[in-house]
Every structure is written in structure tokens, then in C-alpha cells.
Amino acid sequence: MPITVRVRFFARYAELVGRSEAAVSLPPPATVGDVVRRVREDLPGARALPERPLAAVNMKHVKLEAQVQSGDEVALLPPIAGG
Amino acid sequence: MPITVRVRFFARYAELVGRSEAAVSLPPPATVGDVVRRVREDLPGARALPERPLAAVNMKHVKLEAQVQSGDEVALLPPIAGG
């Protein structure tokens, strides 16, 4: 039973990938890093994303080693430039 | 030829002395400390002033050892409470 997560792209990453979100499925167990690798392989333009971007799961900052579960919202975040 | 300075009192010190200024004459050479001693001796109520108050001469903070000259404005300053 594969894990399916919703991946969201923001700012420059959304421009690079040409979309703001995608559904990604992969076999368990899977980490955020696995999601990133799958995205970079499967989505046109996603090769331009860094191999180790900032990431959040369900709106919390996480390391790329964090596990993901079906239904999670995984966000790939360009370098933060708020304020 | 005595030195004559204008002494100014502020806030609580003006209340203690019952006036906001006084002319003080004393023999040269004289320091701010000499002015304070003379004030405490001569003016009613001035005994209640501290022996070593904050002081300014011509609107600059000074030590009590600073020399005074005729025409100087010597101010005795209660503990600063600005802001």
C-alpha cells in the first residue's frame, strides 16, 4: 500500500516546477528526502530544485530524514526571506 | 575679587530649598563642591540637600571637583529619572 502525500511548491520553486502542488506516491517507509528525490525525478523542471531544500510537513519545519505518512502535506521551501 | 555663580535647583531640591535659584559668591579658587558647601550653610532648607549631589556647570555634567568661574551656571540635580 503506497504512501501518497501532497507536495507543495512556493515562490521560486513553484516557478521552476511550473506548478504549485503535486500528488506523490512512494512505497513505505518513506522520508521527506525520499519525496524530494521522487519529485526531482518525476516532475519536469524539478531537477532545478536543490537536492536538500528546506522542508515542512503539515506546516512544521522538519529535517529531510523525517518520516512521511499518507495524507501529509509536504512543502518544499526556498530560502526564507521574510521580515 | 570673589567668584559669583548662579546656582539653580530643580525638582525635589527646589522644593527643599524653597527657591529655584540663588546667587552665590565665594573666594577663588572654588570648585562645585565649594559651591554646594556654601549653599548648604547659607540657604534655609539647603541642609536637606545631599553633601554630594549630581551637578552640572553651564549645562554639562561635572564632578564636584570641577572648578567654577564667575558667571557660571551651577545646577544641582536630583537623581535623574527621565525616560
Added chain:
Amino acid sequence: MRSAELNAMSYLTRSPISVDVLVAEVSSSACGGTCLFLGTVRNGRDEQGVTAIEYSAYEDMVDAEFGRLLADARGRWPEARIAVRHRLGTIPVGEASIAIVAAAPHRAQAFEACRYVIEGVKQRIPVWKKELRVDGSEVWVDPAGHPTAKPSHV
């Protein structure tokens, strides 16, 4: 899509930030010191003909992360009253993109809490900016040359 709505409960706004409103939110007779920080769009020595900056965000996460950041600040300065507003959209040079206000019984707490929050914003709050230049070009701002650095609290 919930992130498109900027409602009254959000730390985000698309309108100019009112300093008066923010200061009023935190004012209290128990507080003797208030520190306000305003971040404004700059066209200075390090910029080249910037006319405005377009701010975008992962809006739901901004609100969640601001909630955690302010909870952290309140844990450190329990007596501080803190309010924050981040503006999104196109902001012209000279106008504020962020305002943080911290009121506290004593000034040291107010300064420290305010500074803590803006430093946290720079590390944690998922907002991005694109410089709009006089020549018509647009450039994403990559702060401080740490393009893939992780926030230190992760």
C-alpha cells in the same frame, strides 16, 4: 483554498500596516516600555533600482509558525505583550513589510522580546520576496548567501 483568505485572526495582511492599531493591541497600564520594529522595503546601496518588493508566503504555515514563535517568546518573557503583522503582496519602497511590537513592564524585556521575534521571523517564517526593479526585471531575494541552510531550531 484557505490560504487565499486573510482574515482578522491572521498575522498576515495585504493592506498597509497600522502601527497605531498594533501598539494599541499590546498597550497596558502595567507596561512601561514598548519596543516596535518596522521592516521597510529598501532601495539602498546594496540594491539596484528596486521600486517595490512582492511578498508571498505559505500562508497557513505562516500563521502556525507565528503562533509557535510568539509562544516561544511569551515563554521567555512571560510579562511581555506581543503583536505582529506581516504584509504580503506588492509593497513599494519605504513602506513596512513587517511590524512587531512588544510591551513589557520594563524596557529590557520589551527590546529583547521584539528582537527575538524579528530574528525568529528571519529564520522560521515562510515568506519570500521578489524585487521589482526599475528596468522591469524581477529577482527572487536569496538572503545572506545561505540558499539551502536549515533554520537552526530544526
Added chain:
Amino acid sequence: MRSAELNAMSYLTRSPISVDVLVAEVSSSACGGTCLFLGTVRNGRDEQGVTAIEYSAYEDMVDAEFGRLLADARGRWPEARIAVRHRLGTIPVGEASIAIVAAAPHRAQAFEACRYVIEGVKQRIPVWKKELRVDGSEVWVDPAGHPTAKPSHV
């Protein structure tokens, strides 16, 4: 007596302080960070039924000393733009007695310059305050239990 006049060139005012005016005085497209400090009359845990504070000053010296203090600050942070206003007279609880604003290209300069000026005020600027209490009594405020301490810069 010149000290009775509070003219436009003074750092002193007898009216409520306008934060907007002060921020506008320092704003510049080269400045990305602005830090404002407001000192407000407090009726908190450490006070007993304070309704207002009456501020008085050695007014000519306040202006002279503020000039020196701001020159010191500008020497340390040459890119900072700093404005300050101290209010005198009877100020009710919750209203500001002092406002200091520092704008600078980067936020650290703005915070540091603003903090430097308020710390200098507490040490150097000859202003005094008398608490007016609900029971009708009046008490001169002697800050921090150092009644005859000299400012450290003397």
C-alpha cells in the same frame, strides 16, 4: 526665561507625542529597519495607585545633553537616523513620556542605536518625575535606589 519656551527645535514637548511624525522624521529609502521605543506611564505591580506622573526638567540642559547623546549615537552608528521626543508636564497612565526612533540600513544598527539612546537618557538627561496618586499624595521618583550616584560617563 528661555527654558519656559518649548519651540520646534527642542527635543521637549508638552503635548502627546506623535509616533507617526517621529517615524516620518527618520524614514529613508536607504533604511530597511526601524526601531522605536516608547516609555509610558505605568501603574503596575511596583506602583501604588498612580494616576499620572508630572515630568519636569532642566530644559535648556536637556536639549544640550540630548544633542551630545545623539552625536555620540551617530558616531557609533553613522548610518542610523535617530529622532527623540521627551514629553513634560502631567502625563496620565498609559501615555508616552518618551519616544525614540532609530532607522538604519540593517536592523541590528536600529535596535542598538535605539537602546543606546534610552540607556543614555536614563543616565544623563536631567528630567525628574513626581508620581500623582489616587489618594492625592505626590511622591518624587528616585530611580533604582541610587540617589546620589553619578552618571558613569562623568
